[in-house]
């Protein structure tokens with residue numbers, strides 16, 4: 001993988017954001033492969049769908065690219081809040097590619113968030129634009145990267161070093177079955193998975209999970225039966241091979 005963007009393409013443009021878009025899109029079509037199948041190419045998408053920048057012609061997975069010089073690992077600014085919530089509920093969010101490039105236009109970090117990790121819990125509503133803004137009243141959103149379980153943050157490039165293609169595809173393949181869950185259920189599943197990963201332990205108990213009852217209740221205020229829901233979602237995670245049941249009330253992580 002050649003991490004250098006083609007700087008000569010910038011000469012036709014003046015605006016910084018436009019240059020960033022042209023250079024990073026060109027880089028993706030040259031260097032990026034599909035993480036979801038064995039295709040070694042992503043193709044630029046039709047301009048009539050602004051949420052999708054690339055797709056894989058083989059498996060039809062859609063991708064959106066965001067390229068930035070700086071990003072915080074905690075959150076990244078996205079577009080309209082309502083449009084994002086509608087896309088999540090309709091299961092229409094594309095896979096996200098977050099590319100951080102250096103001052104010299106070298107790829108530094110490329111984070112892939114598989115599309116099924118977009119849930120309402122990771123979207124933060126921003127304050128509405130003030131009355132004097134061009135789009136007064138418009139409400140944007142942030143994607144809370146830190147609220148995504150580690151399974152949903154796949155590092156294609158980390159600190160200037162590309163991961164092995166096989167490893168990226170393995171990581172994608174491990175979580176792809178989550179797409180089988182309807183979005184209304186998946187939000188719960190991924191909130192429970194995030195807590196499991198956040199424990200940072202190879203073995204954990206149901207009792208430890210119950211300590212997060214109030215956090216989960218805050219995320220899902222309409223649900224009164226949080227404990228049964230935790231147990232149910234641990235079963236879903238087990239069925240998908242993301243955790244194992246070791247003994248009564250005890251679980252373990254790993255393959």
Ligand SMILES: [Zn+2]
Nearest residue numbers: 034037056059
């Ligand atoms: Zn593919």
